[in-house]
Amino acid sequence: MQAVSSLENQNTEWIDVGCLDDIPSLGARVINSAEGDIAIFRTADNEVFALRDRCPHQGGPLSQGIVLGKRVVCPLHDWKIHLDSGEAVAPDKGCAASFPVKLEGERIMLCLIPNEGCPNE
Amino acid sequence: MREKLILVGNGMAGVRTLEEVLKLVPSHYDITVYGEEPYGNYNRIMLSPLLAGDKTIEDIIINDDQWYAYNGIDFQKGKAIVEIDRINHKVISADGESESYDRLLLATGSNPFMIPVPGNDLPGVVGFRDIQNVRQMLKAAGPNKHAVVIGGGLLGLEAANGLMQQGMSVTVVHLLDTLMERQLDAIAAVMLKQSLEKRGLHFLMAAETEAIIGDQRVERVRFKDGTEIYADLVVMAVGISPNISLAQSAGIHCERGIVVSDTLQTYDPRIYAVGECVQHRGITYGLVAPLFEMSKVCANHLACVGISRYEGSVTSSKLKVTGIDLFSVGNFKGDENTEELVFCDEAEGVYRKLIVRDNRIQGAVMYGDTLDGSWYFDLLRDETDISDFRKTILFGQFHLGDSGHGDDNRVAAMPDDAEICGCNGVCKGEIVKAINDEKLFTLDEVRAHTKASSSCGSCTGLVESLLTLTVGGDFSVAPHLKPLCGCTDYTHDEVRGAIAKNELKGIRKIMDFLEWKTSDGCGKCRPALNYYLVCIWPGEYKDDYQSRFINERVHANIQKDGTYSVVPRIWGGETTPAQLKSLAQIAEKYSVPTVHITGGQRIDMLGIKKSVLPKIWGDLSKAGFVSGHAYGKAIRTVKTCVGSEWCRFGTQDSTQLGIDLEKMTWGAWTPHKFKLAVSGCPRNCAEATIKDFGVVAVDSGWELHVGGNGGVKVRVTDLLCHVKSSEDVLEYCAAFLQLYRERAHYLERTAPWVVRVGLSFVKEQMVDSEEGRKALAQRFYYSQKFAQVDPWAERAEGLDEHEFTPLKRVS
Ligand code: SRM
Ligand SMILES: Cc1cc2nc3c(=O)[nH]c(=O)nc-3n(C[C@H](O)[C@H](O)[C@H](O)COP(=O)(O)OP(=O)(O)OC[C@H]3O[C@@H](n4cnc5c(N)ncnc54)[C@H](O)[C@@H]3O)c2cc1C
Numbered sequence: 005m006q007a008v009s010s011l012e013n014q015n016t017e018w019i020d021v022g023c024l025d026d027i028p029s030l031g032a033r034v035i036n037s038a039e040g041d042i043a044i045f046r047t048a049d050n051e052v053f054a055l056r057d058r059c060p061h062q063g064g065p066l067s068q069g070i071v072l073g074k075r076v077v078c079p080l081h082d083w084k085i086h087l088d089s090g091e092a093v094a095p096d097k098g099c100a101a102s103f104p105v106k107l108e109g110e111r112i113m114l115c116l117i118p119n120e121g122c123p124n125e
Numbered sequence: 126m127r128e129k130l131i132l133v134g135n136g137m138a139g140v141r142t143l144e145e146v147l148k149l150v151p152s153h154y155d156i157t158v159y160g161e162e163p164y165g166n167y168n169r170i171m172l173s174p175l176l177a178g179d180k181t182i183e184d185i186i187i188n189d190d191q192w193y194a195y196n197g198i199d200f201q202k203g204k205a206i207v208e209i210d211r212i213n214h215k216v217i218s219a220d221g222e223s224e225s226y227d228r229l230l231l232a233t234g235s236n237p238f239m240i241p242v243p244g245n246d247l248p249g250v251v252g253f254r255d256i257q258n259v260r261q262m263l264k265a266a267g268p269n270k271h272a273v274v275i276g277g278g279l280l281g282l283e284a285a286n287g288l289m290q291q292g293m294s295v296t297v298v299h300l301l302d303t304l305m306e307r308q309l310d311a312i313a314a315v316m317l318k319q320s321l322e323k324r325g326l327h328f329l330m331a332a333e334t335e336a337i338i339g340d341q342r343v344e345r346v347r348f349k350d351g352t353e354i355y356a357d358l359v360v361m362a363v364g365i366s367p368n369i370s371l372a373q374s375a376g377i378h379c380e381r382g383i384v385v386s387d388t389l390q391t392y393d394p395r396i397y398a399v400g401e402c403v404q405h406r407g408i409t410y411g412l413v414a415p416l417f418e419m420s421k422v423c424a425n426h427l428a429c430v431g432i433s434r435y436e437g438s439v440t441s442s443k444l445k446v447t448g449i450d451l452f453s454v455g456n457f458k459g460d461e462n463t464e465e466l467v468f469c470d471e472a473e474g475v476y477r478k479l480i481v482r483d484n485r486i487q488g489a490v491m492y493g494d495t496l497d498g499s500w501y502f503d504l505l506r507d508e509t510d511i512s513d514f515r516k517t518i519l520f521g522q523f524h525l526g527d528s529g530h531g532d533d534n535r536v537a538a539m540p541d542d543a544e545i546c547g548c549n550g551v552c553k554g555e556i557v558k559a560i561n562d563e564k565l566f567t568l569d570e571v572r573a574h575t576k577a578s579s580s581c582g583s584c585t586g587l588v589e590s591l592l593t594l595t596v597g598g599d600f601s602v603a604p605h606l607k608p609l610c611g612c613t614d615y616t617h618d619e620v621r622g623a624i625a626k627n628e629l630k631g632i633r634k635i636m637d638f639l640e641w642k643t644s645d646g647c648g649k650c651r652p653a654l655n656y657y658l659v660c661i662w663p664g665e666y667k668d669d670y671q672s673r674f675i676n677e678r679v680h681a682n683i684q685k686d687g688t689y690s691v692v693p694r695i696w697g698g699e700t701t702p703a704q705l706k707s708l709a710q711i712a713e714k715y716s717v718p719t720v721h722i723t724g725g726q727r728i729d730m731l732g733i734k735k736s737v738l739p740k741i742w743g744d745l746s747k748a749g750f751v752s753g754h755a756y757g758k759a760i761r762t763v764k765t766c767v768g769s770e771w772c773r774f775g776t777q778d779s780t781q782l783g784i785d786l787e788k789m790t791w792g793a794w795t796p797h798k799f800k801l802a803v804s805g806c807p808r809n810c811a812e813a814t815i816k817d818f819g820v821v822a823v824d825s826g827w828e829l830h831v832g833g834n835g836g837v838k839v840r841v842t843d844l845l846c847h848v849k850s851s852e853d854v855l856e857y858c859a860a861f862l863q864l865y866r867e868r869a870h871y872l873e874r875t876a877p878w879v880v881r882v883g884l885s886f887v888k889e890q891m892v893d894s895e896e897g898r899k900a901l902a903q904r905f906y907y908s909q910k911f912a913q914v915d916p917w918a919e920r921a922e923g924l925d926e927h928e929f930t931p932l933k934r935v936s
């Protein structure tokens with residue numbers, strides 16, 4: 005899995021998944037993909053982040069949580085997850101895979117190959 | 126260039142301060158630590174279990190050598206500082222070396238007080254302060270040997286108990302005729318003495334030491350009345366004095382301790398001091414919790430991020446002798462202006478005394494069962510008016526219902542696999558392991574690491590006991606008034622006041638105005654602020670759904686698998702065949718996996734995918750149903766019984782009144798969930814006396830009951846009043862609800878709210894004052910105009926569509 009992603013990362017394929025204003029500020033939307041849902045978050049400063057929509061604790065849907073700064077609070081048992089790395093905020097341990105995502109103008113561009121570094125994937 | 130910080134005194138307060146500094150500004154300082162003792166920082170409190178043989182030195186080390194190395198700290202182990210050169214900003218150590226500082230932190234602790242009698246310096250006479258003392262005691266210990274402990278306070282008794290565990294015969298000598306007079310009253314002192322005697326300790330009360338006699342080493346102790354007793358070892362445990370000699374010789378202003386300001390600065394602004402060596406607002410402290418508070422504030426200033434101030438602490442104390450539970454706090458002796466509430470069961474060995482003035486707790490002494498100590502401590506600190514539960518307060522907080530672990534309270538005796546936190550399934554062993562491995566000292570830390578006591582909180586007392594058992598106590602001192610959350614120093618009430626007074630009508634506006642410490646707030650304050658705005662500005666404030674917890678944001682309960690449940694309103698719990706038929710059809714149409722009759726007299730459809738919610742709601746809406754708000758801090762259910770319509774005992778039409786109440790109240794947002802019930806006679810089949818607002822029909826009208834709940838801590842309602850007509854019930858209900866909405870803190874259910882503000886207050890506002898009641902009710906009716914819009918129907922028609930549809934599907 006890791007080998008594949010590093011290989012493909014070189015010619016990252018960006019997909020247009022929508023426009024910034026489709027996501028409420030301090031909110032999230034979901035992308036359905038064949039490998040499972042991906043949550044796209046929008047912060048107060050209009051940054052976007054993408055994480056596998058599955059909490060490292062017991063799989064709660066992170067897209068349904070409250071967004072604070074660059075963190076999201078899982079709706080099931082309140083774990084806090086860093087939006088950039090997907091890592092749980094200490095002392096909790098674990099991570100949700102993060103995906104490359106960027107803004108081109110108002111358009112949100114997502115890459116479906118997760119970033120490396122999350123052993124859960 | 127980094128600034129240079131030097132710590133003198135490698136003890137609990139000093140190193141705690143460094144830990145806090147490192148957390149805030151990891152690379153701001155080059156740090157050097159001087160410690161006279163040849164050990165890393167250890168938990169001094171645990172010297173008693175070390176002496177008793179329950180712990181080893183490794184067990185009690187808090188920061189080992191690796192910790193200093195890892196944090197790049199130059200640790201001068203076993204080196205004392207003998208001089209401070211304030212002009213050249215240097216400290217000079219015993220071996221003559223000097224080192225310069227930009228900031229200096231003094232944490233030199235205190236010295237055991239050795240009573241000035243001849244022979245007090247003989248070998249075999251020791252204080253009880255450090256590992257070295259314990260080593261000396263252990264060396265002298267052995268079977269058939271006799272120890273004399275001078276001082277019957279906390280320290281003396283712990284030393285005596287430890288030496289007895291080491292096989293010595295021990296006599297405790299005390300100047301007064303009651304033990305631990307600074308923590309206990311006469312009755313508790315007698316109970317304590319009896320149980321220690323049963324374990325084999327000897328006491329010599331009201332005895333004044335005159336001399337310690339011996340040739341090469343101690344042999345005997347002589348008292349004023351001429352009697353002498355034999356001694357292989359004498360332990361002096363009569364008190365401590367702040368260790369100020371170093372500071373004093375450097376010309377830093379000292380009285381009993383090193384005098385510091387609220388920012389823990391001495392009179393020399395480059396020099397800070399924390400711990401037992403300081404005197405703050407005239408007080409010196411001898412317990413760790415307040416010292417850790419000082420550490421926090423001091424670190425804040427050392428890190429240059431500080432605006433916080435140390436304003437003093439109230440402390441409580443416990444004796445750490447296994448099997449003896451003892452707790453005391455505040456003014457436990459009382460005076461001419463106070464009253465005593467006492468509970469005493471000699472056979473069970475349980476004693477509790479509360480000292481009360483104007484219905485507020487001033488102090489407490491507990492012996493035998495101390496689990497409620499922390500509750501009394503909270504009531505004392507919050508200055509809670511206890512008049513409404515004075516009659517039962519001595520039975521403790523959990524004398525009714527404590528679901529999850531019954532009343533299995535003997536923590537020490539529990540096996541490691543005993544479940545402590547029923548909500549999160551955390552066992553004793555896990556908690557103890559986390560406390561040891563992660564070096565946890567406070568309840569909050571245990572909550573963060575293990576999740577124990579972080580949900581319903583009913584096991585808080587047990588977790589605190591485990592902390593006491595493992596590290597000697599819960600070291601958190603709650604500030605006097607609790608801030609709303611970590612993002613602000615303002616309390617709930619202050620924030621609310623500011624919203625109304627300054628006409629703040631948005632979350633951002635509040636955060637800017639009150640200078641919130643975080644950019645977006647946190648999961649605690651955002652929903653609270655949103656609620657306060659909804660409540661204060663009905664019709665004006667636009668609800669911020671991004672600040673609501675998911676359930677309220679999408680108007681359904683999230684389930685463990687990410688699906689949702691849907692609970693439509695069944696007014697007053699009464700339904701019809703036609704309603705049931707349409708529910709059945711809808712459930713079949715959407716293949717609802719589970720249909721459940723809830724504990725609240727309605728029907729729950731579980732396992733529904735989010736994207737399907739608007740469709741199912743559309744169908745429910747067409748069939749005449751509205752949202753049941755089973756997901757919200759809002760009006761939940763109104764349970765009823767069949768009442769006079771059918772029941773042979775019914776005195777009033779409870780069903781119809783329940784329906785009317787639900788029609789009036791549905792849709793309102795409340796600080797916590799709010800449940801109602803109406804029973805048709807005192808047999809109370811609708812369980813009205815454990816509801817937030819309960820109505821019981823009697824022949825002459827209706828009894829109104831408030832502030833009850835089932836759940837974690839069952840609380841039976843208080844009787845509010847008696848009214849004649851069902852119109853009255855509706856008006857009183859509206860007024861009570863509005864009072865609760867306006868006054869309670871967010872997430873405070875009516876039960877704790879009524880306890881906090883007092884039933885008398887509620888009565889004053891809405892029973893005694895007709896004008897007050899009518900005004901409250903009017904405000905409630907006004908706010909309902911905007912609240913009674915069915916959120917399901919709106920969403921079925923497309924509102925917030927983004928919540929229910931994916932942004933995109935990709936392959
Ligand atoms: C569905 C239901 C269980 C059932 O199938 O019977 C239920 C389900 C939940 N209850 Fe309850 N409670 C249900 C009746 C009760 C009752 C009985 C009653 O209302 O008469 C009680 C005790 C009475 C009381 O509240 O005073 C009850 C006491 C609790 C508590 C503890 C409250 C407390 O103050 O201690 C919680 C936890 C909380 O609210 O923080 C809770 C929380 C929950 C939550 C919301 C847990 C959660 O956060 O997910 C559950 C939602 C499940 C869902 O998705 O539907 N539920 N819950 C009942 C719904 C009633 C309804 O029609 O709306
Ligand atoms: C047996 C025992 C039981 C206790 N039980 C409890 C309890 O149950 N609950 C509770 O809250 N508290 C308890 N305490 C009190 C608690 O341990 C102290 O309040 C706490 O340790 C004080 O911390 P400190 O940092 O101020 O001083 P210390 O921990 O004493 O640290 C001061 C350090 O500075 C060193 N030092 C002094 N002068 C110099 C110098 N010139 N140069 C270099 N180093 C120097 C000392 O050697 C010492 O290591 C107990 C204390 C004892 C002794």
Ligand code: SF4
Nearest residue numbers: 528548723724836837
């Ligand atoms: S429905 Fe209530 S009692 Fe049952 S598991 Fe959920 S919260 Fe616990």
Ligand code: FES
Nearest residue numbers: 059061062064078
């Ligand atoms: S599943 Fe996310 S916190 Fe439990």
